[in-house]
Amino acid sequence: MSRVLIIGSGIxxxxxxxxxxxxxxxxxxxxxxxxxxxxSVLAAGGINAVMNPDGEDSIKQHIEDTLKGGCYIAxxxxxxxxxxxxPEIVSWLESLGTVFSRDNDxxxxxxxxxxxxxxxxxxxxxxxxxxxxxxxxxxxxxLEGFGFxxxxxxxxxxxxxxxxxVCYGAMLYSEATRNVEAVTADAVVIATGGQNALFGKTxxxxxxxxYVAGKLFMQGAELKNLEFxxxxxxxxxxxxxxxxxxxxxxxxxxRLFYEEDxxxxxxxxxxxxxxxxxxxxxxxxxxxxxTGRQVYLDVSFLGKDKIRKRIPEIYDLCLKYKxxxxxxxPVPVVPSVHFFMGGFAVDLHHRTNIKNLYAIGECASMYxxxxxxxxxxxxxxxxxxxxxxxxxCGRKTDAPxxxxxxxxxxxxxxxxxxxxxxxxxxxxxxxxxDTVNSSLGIxxxxxxLENGISSVDYYLSIADKINYDRSELEYFNYSLEGIxxxxxxxxxxxxxxxxxxxxxxxxxxxxxxxxxxxxxVISYDGGAFRTRLTGEDDYEG
Amino acid sequence: MKVKxxxxxxxxxxxxxxxxxxxxxxxxxxxxxxxxxNYRDDIVDCDGNPADRISWECSCxxxxxxxxxxxxxxxxxxxxxxxxxxxxxxxxxxxxLRKFPVISDLVVDRGIIQDNLRKINTYIGEYHKExxxxxxxxxxxxxxxxxxxxxxxxxxxxxxxxxxxxLFANDSFFVRSRSxxxxxxxxxxxDEHFAKGCSKSLACExxxxxxxxxxxxxxxMNRGK
Numbered sequence: 191m192s193r194v195l196i197i198g199s200g201i202x203x204x205x206x207x208x209x210x211x212x213x214x215x216x217x218x219x220x221x222x223x224x225x226x227x228x229x230s231v232l233a234a235g236g237i238n239a240v241m242n243p244d245g246e247d248s249i250k251q252h253i254e255d256t257l258k259g260g261c262y263i264a265x266x267x268x269x270x271x272x273x274x275x276x277p278e279i280v281s282w283l284e285s286l287g288t289v290f291s292r293d294n295d296x297x298x299x300x301x302x303x304x305x306x307x308x309x310x311x312x313x314x315x316x317x318x319x320x321x322x323x324x325x326x327x328x329x330x331x332x333l334e335g336f337g338f339x340x341x342x343x344x345x346x347x348x349x350x351x352x353x354x355x356v357c358y359g360a361m362l363y364s365e366a367t368r369n370v371e372a373v374t375a376d377a378v379v380i381a382t383g384g385q386n387a388l389f390g391k392t393x394x395x396x397x398x399x400x401y402v403a404g405k406l407f408m409q410g411a412e413l414k415n416l417e418f419x420x421x422x423x424x425x426x427x428x429x430x431x432x433x434x435x436x437x438x439x440x441x442x443x444x445r446l447f448y449e450e451d452x453x454x455x456x457x458x459x460x461x462x463x464x465x466x467x468x469x470x471x472x473x474x475x476x477x478x479x480x481t482g483r484q485v486y487l488d489v490s491f492l493g494k495d496k497i498r499k500r501i502p503e504i505y506d507l508c509l510k511y512k513x514x515x516x517x518x519x520p521v522p523v524v525p526s527v528h529f530f531m532g533g534f535a536v537d538l539h540h541r542t543n544i545k546n547l548y549a550i551g552e553c554a555s556m557y558x559x560x561x562x563x564x565x566x567x568x569x570x571x572x573x574x575x576x577x578x579x580x581x582x583c584g585r586k587t588d589a590p591x592x593x594x595x596x597x598x599x600x601x602x603x604x605x606x607x608x609x610x611x612x613x614x615x616x617x618x619x620x621x622x623x624d625t626v627n628s629s630l631g632i633x634x635x636x637x638x639l640e641n642g643i644s645s646v647d648y649y650l651s652i653a654d655k656i657n658y659d660r661s662e663l664e665y666f667n668y669s670l671e672g673i674x675x676x677x678x679x680x681x682x683x684x685x686x687x688x689x690x691x692x693x694x695x696x697x698x699x700x701x702x703x704x705x706x707x708x709x710x711v712i713s714y715d716g717g718a719f720r721t722r723l724t725g726e727d728d729y730e731g
Numbered sequence: 732m733k734v735k736x737x738x739x740x741x742x743x744x745x746x747x748x749x750x751x752x753x754x755x756x757x758x759x760x761x762x763x764x765x766x767x768x769n770y771r772d773d774i775v776d777c778d779g780n781p782a783d784r785i786s787w788e789c790s791c792x793x794x795x796x797x798x799x800x801x802x803x804x805x806x807x808x809x810x811x812x813x814x815x816x817x818x819x820x821x822x823x824x825x826x827x828l829r830k831f832p833v834i835s836d837l838v839v840d841r842g843i844i845q846d847n848l849r850k851i852n853t854y855i856g857e858y859h860k861e862x863x864x865x866x867x868x869x870x871x872x873x874x875x876x877x878x879x880x881x882x883x884x885x886x887x888x889x890x891x892x893x894x895x896x897x898l899f900a901n902d903s904f905f906v907r908s909r910s911x912x913x914x915x916x917x918x919x920x921x922d923e924h925f926a927k928g929c930s931k932s933l934a935c936e937x938x939x940x941x942x943x944x945x946x947x948x949x950x951x952m953n954r955g956k
Contacts, residue, residue, distance in 0.1 A: 224845060226877045227790040227798045287855040287909040289873045292866065317874055320795065324873045325855075328906075331845075332854040343842060344834075366834075395790045429756060430763045430792045430811060507793065510812060616770060661774075661783040 191215055192585045195359055195375035197347045197402060200228035201319065201568065202551025203381030204326040205575030211330075211338035213583045218373060220342045220362060222397070222665075225327050229383050229395035229552075230571070233319025234436035234503065235303060236311035237283075237572075238565035239276030247308035249273050256566060259305040259470045260531075260559020261692040263415075263707060268538055272557050272566075272573050279572050280312050288325040290314050291500075301441040301500070303564040305470035309441075311565040316436050316503040319568060346665045347402045348599065350378065350547065351592050352409050357547035358589035361599060365663060368607075370599045374589035377582040379540075379548040380406065381575070384530040388677045389630075390623030392527040393425055393434040401669040403533060403553055404676030412543045412713045413676075414535035414555040417684035417694045420562055421632050422528035423474035424487050428511040432526035435487060435504055437564040440467045442500050444489040446474070447520070448481050457481060472561040472693045475525035479632045486520035493517070525632060529567060531558045531693065532683070535711050539581035540574050548582060550574035555709075560692025603668065606658045615659045615666050618649055619673070625649075626677055630684060635697045639685040646678045679719060683710045686721045732815070733777060734764060736785060737826040739833045746833070750777045753815075753823075761823065762792055762799055762811035765837075786836035794940055797878025801837050802826040807883040807938045828883045830890065841879045843891040844898065851895075851920040853902045857911040865908050865951075872901045872948065874941045881935035881945070887928045894928035897935035897945045904948040921952050 192215045196203050199221035207217045221228070240247045252273040257264055280298065284290060291299040291314055302309035314321040333339045348361040348370050359374035385400030386392040407413050423446075424439065425432040440446070446467050447454040458466035458477060467474075478485045489497060489504075494517040497505050508514045508521055534542050534549035536556060542549055551571045558566065629642030653674055658667040687710055689703035690696050708723040732753045739746040751768050759767070768774065769784045776782045787810065790798040794812035803813050804824050815823070831839035861869055881897040882888045888896040903921040907914035926949075935945050 223788070223790065223798065224841075224877065227788075227796045229790070231796055232791055232793075285858045287858050287905075289861070289866070289870045291870075292863070296863070314873075315870065317870075321870070321873045324875070328854040331849055332852070332856070334849055335852055335854075341845075344840075391792070395796070396792065397790045428793075429759045430766070433793050511793065620770070663786070 192376040192583055193374070194218070194377050194379065194582060195373055196220065196379045196381060197360065198228075198381035198383065198551070198553075199225045199341070200230035200381065200383060200551065200571070201233075201322055201326060202571040202575045203379070204323070204330050205572045206379050206381060206550055206579045207339050208326065208329050208333060209576050209579030210583060211333040213579070214338070215583055217339045218342060218375065219330070219339055220345050220347070222344060222346055224343065225323055227395070227397065228323065229398050231320040231323050232394060232434070233568050234316045234434065235438040235441065236301060236313030236318045236565050237280060237322075237568040238303070238306070238310050238563070239280045239312060239569065240273070240310050241277045241280060241298070241312070247310055249276075251307050252276065252310060255305055255307055256557065256563055257559070259563040260557075260561055261702070262559065263691070263709060264557055264559030268556050271538065271577070272570060275573050275576075276569055279569060279576075283322055283325060283572070286325040286329050288314065289321045301438060302468060303437055303441050304468045304474070305563045306468070311441065313438065316438050316501045322568065347382070347405070348668070350406050350409050350544070351589065351595075352544060352547075353590060355410065356545040356587070358587060358592070361596060363665065363668070365665065368603070368664060370596055370603065372592045372596050374592075376585040376587050377546045377548060379550060379578055379582070380534065380553055381549075381551045382553045384552045385676060385680070386527070387619065387673055388622065388626045388680065389527045390620065390627070391431040393422060393432055394528070399669065399673055400676045401672045404672030404674075404679075406534075406544075406547070407679060407714050408672060408675055410544055410714070411547065412535040412711050413679055414532060414709050414711050415560075415683070416532035416680040416712065417687050417710060418531035418560050418692055419527060419630060420471055420529040420531060420693050421475040421525040423471055423478055423525050424523040425526040425528075426508065426512050426521060427524060432524065433507060433511060434528065435508070435521060435523060436501070437471070438501050439487060439489050439504055442489065442496065443492055444487050446478070446485055446487055446523075448483040448485050470561055470563060475632055476695060478525055484522055485524070487523045488520040489516050490518055490520065529562055531555060531560065531562055532680070535709075538577075540578040541581065546582075546585060546587060548578040550578050560694060603664065606667065607660060607664065615656075615662055615670050618653070618670060622646065622649060622674060622677055626680070629681055633695045633697050634684055636685070639681055642681045643678060643685065646674055646681060650674045650678065675714070679712050679714070682719050683712050683721060686710055733822045734768065735822055735824045736836070738785070738836050739827070740783075741835055742832060749782060751782070752777045757814075757816040759815050760811050761803055761813045761815070761825065762789060764815060764823065765810060786834075786838045788838050795876075797876030797940070800828055800878040800880050800883070802828060802883065807880040809878065809880070809940050812940060828879055830883050830888060831879060841877070844877050844879060844882070847891050847895045847899065847924075848902060851924060852916070853899070853906055855906055855910045859909060859911040861909055868944065868947050868951075869905055869908060871941065871943050872905045875901055875943060876941060878940065880938045880940060884934040884938040886932050886934065887930055893924060895924040900925045900929070900952060901943055901945055901948045904952050907952070918952065926953065
């Protein structure tokens with residue numbers, strides 16, 4: 191029996207916990223809040239799988255679409271594993287009680303999504319992620335009842351317990367006791383999602399801030415493909431954030447247009463034909479950007495019944511936050527940061543370069559290459575959780591004594607919090623978001639990226655000198671340096687890739703280059719950032 | 732416009748009221764109001780006294796995760812889908828959920844929700860494909876945020892010692908409907924921890940941010956043996 195520490199309890203963390211626990215291992219599942227608050231509940235449109243390979247579609251085609259959508263830099267072996275396991279994963283979710291939408295024959299319903307040769311996205315209204323979370327939470331609860339899973343709330347990751355390239359657990363911080371403690375484990379799995387905080391507010395959760403990736407990067411974990419950041423083409427601008435209008439709206443037939451001389455121009459269809467609205471997200475976002483105009487999404491012609499039945503949450507969202515009835519009116523949309531293809535560099539088993547440290551879900555860089563297809567993220571979250579669980583079970587390590595490191599960190603925190611400083615850590619986070627949004631827009635160029643790097647250098651130079659803002663949670667204070675370091679790594683990776691590919695578009699390097707048909711891996715060594723290119727299959731093999 | 736907030740520094744501290752000025756858009760949600768107070772250059776109350784940042788829980792900011800449940804003008808609601816323009820008067824009063832222990836300001840510990848569901852094994856054992864007629868209700872129940880607003884509004888729910896509240900009624904039906912077997916155990920738990928204590932005020936339905944038809948779950952559970 192292994193003792194497994196999982197950080198993050200969204201769909202990926204829950205899946206890994208369930209798989210480990212089902213095999214008789216002891217899981218400690220850590221998250222500040224319950225799974226219902228995780229970003230996974232925002233995943234709307236569905237999960238891709240070819241459930242009936244005898245029909246027109248095939249698993250081979252799912253693999254090819256995924257590789258093509260990712261501009262041919264995702265590893266073929268990894269993508270083959272993902273797509274081949276997809277039907278089994280959907281059946282597994284159904285067997286746990288996930289409430290999928292049904293077609294007239296009682297089968298799990300399917301819709302079209304971007305970049306697909308055939309419709310293969312299985313869904314649950316437009317609340318697929320939420321319904322999956324509900325089912326996984328219940329299954330985890332069952333295993334919790336048997337004592338295989340131990341959940342810890344109000345607890346944050348502080349740092350890895352890493353010595354000589356081996357991970358022995360993590361230091362965890364409790365806001366209740368305001369103390370750091372060492373929790374040792376035979377394997378540690380990171381499932382903390384994307385890096386939203388670099389951009390301030392994105393379509394995702396404010397809880398996903400990239401700190402864990404940044405901190406472990408500083409402790410020696412390599413990161414990969416950080417420059418590939420997906421702008422989702424259709425979000426609505428509201429007072430509080432940009433909110434996603436799921437690709438399901440276009441999957442059900444929704445059309446994009448802008449107005450010129452009083453007439454509608456269906457620019458995606460003009461450029462790419464009837465399936466133009468369902469091109470991969472990188473292409474649609476770039477096309478919207480190039481119009482230089484306000485673009486609208488129209489679903490009204492689908493009719494009220496179909497809208498209320500197939501995309502009910504989109505109807506509710508637009509009505510509540512924009513006052514728009516999509517059964518009658520087109521919705522103004524803009525592209526916005528939505529998903530991070532980059533993250534921990536992991537191999538086929540989701541191992542990082544640090545022994546016994548794994549990464550799964552959005553925080554791991556796998557499967558999606560330079561651009562993720564809609565419907566593949568829920569699939570990858572589950573597949574990666576299962577894959578890591580298979581690999582780590584049975585591991586045993588004897589952890590060395592970390593008590594002096596824990597003591598040092600607690601003393602450091604004590605010292606920092608003695609201050610009456612009102613230097614607001616969130617102000618620095620705000621500055622960072624402004625910088626990153628300017629440098630890492632849909633289209634990037636050298637000057638802006640260099641400006642971004644020097645600004646982040648400045649924030650980093652003050653980050654370890656400022657005392658803690660006592661009116662913030664301590665987590666926000668101690669996480670600042672890791673978040674800033676991650677931001678710098680993203681900017682350096684974007685600067686290093688001197689081509690345009692997928693979601694990384696450079697105005698100064700407009701073309702795709704064969705030289706860069708590879709992954710960018712970045713490492714950190716005592717303050718020095720080093721990038722290198724590596725074939726994904728080399729890495730994932 | 733004034734924003735009056737019931738504050739509390741930490742679990743053992745004495746609660747106190749503090750009032751802030753807000754002159755932003757009336758299209759803003761209460762979540763956006765809290766953000767605008769928190770991220771001013773200088774945080775001061777309406778009398779100009781320096782104030783600490785207001786703690787509140789947030790994740791999705793679009794009514795899909797249940798983090799920001801609180802009591803707004805006396806009504807349990809999510810801050811991110813309650814809008815200034817829909818509130819009456821020129822003072823917005825904000826309190827934490829009162830049926831849960833306060834951690835700080837508007838952040839409360841809702842761990843009892845998970846604890847109770849765990850205590851009586853609220854999970855699907857072996858899956859049984861749903862009846863078509865129950866599909867829509869199960870879909871609605873599957874959207875439950877476990878935010879605690881129904882517990883806050885329920886006149887029968889106190890601290891969750893024995894009466895587990897409306898969200899448990901919904902989950903009971905969900906589990907019974909989607910599990911193989913006769914569902915006797917969950918029905919017994921439902922009777923003990925819900926049916927016995929429910930006075931059918933239906934306050935739960937009124938405040939549910941997902942509009943879950945709890946009465947339908949209750950009716951189905953009460954009909955079952």
